[in-house]
Amino acid sequence: MNSSKRSEQFPTADHDHQTCVTHALQEAEDFCLQQGLRLTELRHRVLELIWANHQPVGAYDLLEQLTHEGRKAAPPTIYRSLDFLLENGLIHRITSLNAYVGCNHPGLNHAAQFFICEACGQAAELDDAKIESVIARDAKRLGFTVEKRTVEVAGICAHCKQRPNP
Amino acid sequence: MNSSKRSEQFPTADHDHQTCVTHALQEAEDFCLQQGLRLTELRHRVLELIWANHQPVGAYDLLEQLTHEGRKAAPPTIYRSLDFLLENGLIHRITSLNAYVGCNHPGLNHAAQFFICEACGQAAELDDAKIESVIARDAKRLGFTVEKRTVEVAGICAHCKQRPNP
DNA sequence: GATGTTACGTTATAATATAACAATATAGCA
């Protein structure tokens, strides 16, 4: 039971991450094919780099990796790919980190909550309907129409609490 | 009933904002006196500028206002004041806007949620224990120790829904 | 008043993101 319901757990050190990557890329390819979207080589590669691990990664980190691969790349190169991936729900932006992470449920454009470990840098994506309903209730009381939610919780994950130096 | 329980409402156009300002500044002065903190002229002025309205304001906006007042100011000037005000719970940073807004319950270092109107730019600060408890429950399930919460909801406030052009 | 500490001034630079326009690739069609 290493990979079942992984999207509701904090990524563990021993999980089969290659499965995460191939699954995410496959889902992205399927989704884009289905939606008539062009997952170009660049966009595919950026998505792959983002999925290298579960740590949100900065735009300029990605940019550096692209240039090290020999590709001609400038800030707009990476930001345009990020925009495409964001617009189509394939990645999330972690506002509190100015960083980007792969989405566990691509294409849904769903609300998500993130728990981010300050020790190992990993982020867990949750989709807790309860949080959404409480926010919706507050919004209703205020007469407020919700457009975008940002729920990001920083702290220390269970794994890092056990290990002093991750 | 214009100003009662204002902290749980979206700031209305007709509310007596001068009361907000004087109350906030008075509370800040009292708090700093009580805690042995130095609310210097600069810090006091920055706090006052932030409380000019209920719209989160950017650091460089504040900086420009200071320089227009004839004060010698550079980015560190304003960021150091912001740091002081943040550390002592007198203001909040709105991560999704890179902007700063006065705190309704200064000194408590409490968790807060923000509802931010994309039309008028105003932000309402809530302190919904329910949201906190749901987050705490998720954290417990994950074995996650919460350090910092960011809950920011963007959308359209009731007032702006009624008026097409605020 | 000497001394240690805190706050502020000043210059430079880091980190993140976008504007504007040119070149290229792709898709749809004559």
Place this chain on the structure above:
DNA sequence: TGCTATATTGTTATATTATAACGTAACATC
């Protein structure tokens, strides 16, 4: 096929937000 409109990427410059580093001034305590 070749032509044309559109989408994508390349390129250069710049905007926006934030911090590093170091010096000076104010303040407090003795």
